[in-house]
Amino acid sequence: MAQIDYPEPIRALIDELKRMPSVGPRSAERIAVWMIQHKKRNPLELASALERAEDEVILCPTCGFFARDGGCDICDDHHRVPQLFCVVEQATDVLPIERSGAFQGYYHCLGGKLSPLDNIGPADLKIGELQRRVRGAIEHHDSDETVEVILALSSDVEGEATSNYLAEMLRDLDCRVTRIAQGLPAGGGLEHADELTLMRALQGRR
Missing domain, CATH: 3.40.1360.10 (Dna Topoisomerase Vi A Subunit; Chain: A, domain 2)
Structure with a gap:
């Protein structure tokens, strides 16, 4: 029998989370599953906040903050x-x-x-x-x-x-x-x- 694993979208999410500092494979898996099935999850809001940070936040050319x-x-x-x-x-x-x-x-x-x-x-x-x-x-x-x-x-x-x-x-x-x-x-x-x-x-x- 083939080994059962998470669907590909969840595996992709886990892979992205593992790239974060101090987040190992097990922690990434727990976070991903929580984001998918917990009743208090807000994945769309999280995605929107990440997109805004990417689009709007820069490092100050003068001081670097x-x-x-x-x-x-x-x-x-x-x-x-x-x-x-x-x-x-x-x-x-x-x-x-x-x-x-x-x-x-x-x-x-x-x-x-x-x-x-x-x-x-x-x-x-x-x-x-x-x-x-x-x-x-x-x-x-x-x-x-x-x-x-x-x-x-x-x-x-x-x-x-x-x-x-x-x-x-x-x-x-x-x-x-x-x-x-x-x-x-x-x-x-x-x-x-x-x-x-x-x-x-x-x-x-x-």
């Missing part, structure tokens, strides 16, 4: 401190810092971190864009106000290497370069830190 064609909520906020930049690895690192309430400046998302083993070098990150933004802020700031760049990268080997590279790169510019204070777990990223830890880390930067 999630935005829409109409603009970026962060870059369009003129109440922020124009001489203060916080450099993070990914767009997802912005919200934990925002929720801490300890930072009132602008962000710059690099799009990753230096990793020679993965063939990720300076040209693969938005480092040139950071230089241009900092230079622009220096040219337009008042003489008694210092432009500060806060490096809020993860504390693993790649994050440390990236922070050291950026600090060296920014050394010749007329700006202050700081790093968030220790307090994040060794080898961990911002997405795992609670709001209080992030607030203390930002307030205790050196």
